[in-house]
Amino acid sequence: MSDERLDNVEHYLRLAMEEAERAVQEGNHPYGAVIVSASGAVIATGRNGVNTDHDPSSHAEMNAVRAACRRLGTLALNDYWLFTNGPPCAMCATVMIAAGLGAIWYGAPSGPERTMPTLEELVERSSGAKPTVHQGVLAEEASAQLLRLS
Amino acid sequence: MSDERLDNVEHYLRLAMEEAERAVQEGNHPYGAVIVSASGAVIATGRNGVNTDHDPSSHAEMNAVRAACRRLGTLALNDYWLFTNGPPCAMCATVMIAAGLGAIWYGAPSGPERTMPTLEELVERSSGAKPTVHQGVLAEEASAQLLRLS
Numbered sequence: 594m595s596d597e598r599l600d601n602v603e604h605y606l607r608l609a610m611e612e613a614e615r616a617v618q619e620g621n622h623p624y625g626a627v628i629v630s631a632s633g634a635v636i637a638t639g640r641n642g643v644n645t646d647h648d649p650s651s652h653a654e655m656n657a658v659r660a661a662c663r664r665l666g667t668l669a670l671n672d673y674w675l676f677t678n679g680p681p682c683a684m685c686a687t688v689m690i691a692a693g694l695g696a697i698w699y700g701a702p703s704g705p706e707r708t709m710p711t712l713e714e715l716v717e718r719s720s721g722a723k724p725t726v727h728q729g730v731l732a733e734e735a736s737a738q739l740l741r742l743s
Numbered sequence: 744m745s746d747e748r749l750d751n752v753e754h755y756l757r758l759a760m761e762e763a764e765r766a767v768q769e770g771n772h773p774y775g776a777v778i779v780s781a782s783g784a785v786i787a788t789g790r791n792g793v794n795t796d797h798d799p800s801s802h803a804e805m806n807a808v809r810a811a812c813r814r815l816g817t818l819a820l821n822d823y824w825l826f827t828n829g830p831p832c833a834m835c836a837t838v839m840i841a842a843g844l845g846a847i848w849y850g851a852p853s854g855p856e857r858t859m860p861t862l863e864e865l866v867e868r869s870s871g872a873k874p875t876v877h878q879g880v881l882a883e884e885a886s887a888q889l890l891r892l893s
Contacts, residue, residue, distance in 0.1 A: 643818065644818075646813075647812045647813055647815075647816050647817065647818060648809055648812055648813065649808065649812060649818050649838055649841045649842045650800065650805060650808070650809060650838045655800060658799065658800070659798055659799075659800060662797045662798055662799060663796075663797055663798065665797075666797050667797065668793065668794075668797060668799050682837060683833055683834075683836075683837040683860070683865065684833075684834045684837035684838050684841070686833075687832060687833040687834035687837070687859065688799055688800050688834050691799045691834070692799045706870070708868045708869065708870045709837065709865065709868055709869065709870075710833070710860055710865075710868070715833065715859065715860075718858045718859055718860070719858065719859065720856070720858045720859075
């Protein structure tokens with residue numbers, strides 16, 4: 594498989610963590626995401642803006658998906674991968690599945706107290722697109738950052 | 744219970760159906776929503792804009808929640824009710840729960856082929872807000888409109 598992204602997953606996860614850092618500097622929650630093309634180009638970034646936007650949907654993955662679709666003029670992100678520092682919520686998981694992302698990589702795992710559906714559960718239940726899901730890239734670093742910024 | 748909205752649930756559901764009509768006229772999917780205050784004032788409307796916005800998150804309920812939070816400068820819609828013509832998807836259900844809406848009324852039920860979580864399932868699983876959910880107001884009329892517009 595000749596995919597520029599595969600050699601650089603840690604790099605992209607770190608870019609997502611940098612977005613998370615910016616989100617906190619702006620007064621929001623510590624989450625960031627990036628979307629990457631098959632050639633390895635970052636085509637969209639997103640970070641949490643819930644507090645400053647007064648928008649409960651302004652999550653990192655949501656904002657990255659919206660930016661990518663707007664930029665590309667498409668509703669189908671099949672050739673793209675999304676990287677995010679934390680475990681996606683059910684809202685973001687659903688929109689990522691709807692957008693048909695090829696793969697989703699995330700760092701910190703879900704906590705044991707989570708009751709709402711995980712990305713993995715929603716991909717399993719989807720009757721449409723089923724992105725491959727990779728949890729654990731830079732997991733310790735991403736978890737430590739979340740603890741520090743929260 | 745002295746709540747202006749209770750006497751007018753069919754009226755608000757019809758307003759949501761009018762939004763759905765507008766969505767289709769604009770080239771989008773047949774879904775509309777309105778958010779109503781305790782005194783019965785419509786404080787936000789939303790309709791599907793997925794195709795024209797190139798935005799997979801541009802659903803009726805999502806757009807209504809975003810508009811209401813922006814207008815009120817809040818993340819907490821606890822005193823508000825949302826009316827929508829069709830069954831909310833998992834994305835919209837999650838953001839409606841996150842926004843703490845007091846009640847959600849919808850018309851047409853989910854189809855038997857649905858595999859993704861319903862609003863009812865997500866409310867049941869939520870460890871935070873639990874809006875009351877009412878399905879079936881103008882159900883036949885809303886279902887017939889969906890069939891006609893789809």
